[in-house]
Amino acid sequence: MKNIKLAILAIVLITGYNCKEAKKEAEKATDEMEETVEEMNEEMNVNSLQFSMEPKSDSTVKGVVNFTQEGEMVKMTAELSGLSEGEHAIHIHEKADCSSADGTSTGGHWNPTSQPHGKWGAEEGYHRGDIGNFTAGADGNATVEFSTDQWCLGCDDNSKNIVGKAVIVHQGVDDFTSQPSGAAGARVSCTGIIQ
Numbered sequence: 001m002k003n004i005k006l007a008i009l010a011i012v013l014i015t016g017y018n019c020k021e022a023k024k025e026a027e028k029a030t031d032e033m034e035e036t037v038e039e040m041n042e043e044m045n046v047n048s049l050q051f052s053m054e055p056k057s058d059s060t061v062k063g064v065v066n067f068t069q070e071g072e073m074v075k076m077t078a079e080l081s082g083l084s085e086g087e088h089a090i091h092i093h094e095k096a097d098c099s100s101a102d103g104t105s106t107g108g109h110w111n112p113t114s115q116p117h118g119k120w121g122a123e124e125g126y127h128r129g130d131i132g133n134f135t136a137g138a139d140g141n142a143t144v145e146f147s148t149d150q151w152c153l154g155c156d157d158n159s160k161n162i163v164g165k166a167v168i169v170h171q172g173v174d175d176f177t178s179q180p181s182g183a184a185g186a187r188v189s190c191t192g193i194i195q
Helices: 002-044
Strands: 046-055 062-070 073-081 086-093 132-136 142-148 165-170 187-193
Touching (some): 046 165, 062 187, 073 165, 132 142
Antiparallel strands (some): 046 187, 062 073, 073 142, 086 132, 086 165
């Protein structure tokens, strides 16, 4: 009987040891996988940020905006809901402060190069925050996609770094000519880009 108890005790100890070893191996594999993903992101120079849009100016406009930087290119994707059907403007504004009810706490368009307001890429000039217009469907939903090498996520170039800025969706359409902001109307949704 004593031998059986010793055998059972030995099995329990071996099993416990093996479980500890398996746990250590699993933790080691997880750590190695996380390091590999980080290294791949560093090699590919991929950085991403995601933020929720909040309603402003008594609207119901909300959504999610994603920024992804790969190499020199930054891609913005915004999924929005609660919009009125038709065209609306979207811009990057100078301050990541959505505290005011009407979104004006974000300041004006982000314009680090001191250009006149205009359509993105216009020879006459444009703000780095002048993304442009998009169309919402009858269901009030819209997807906005925009890519540029004139932005970066957290780099040292203040004329490109969008961290610390805000995304604003306007009720109206940007006319691309009115100064300084395109006469796009009320600010109906806001998110601050804070890393």
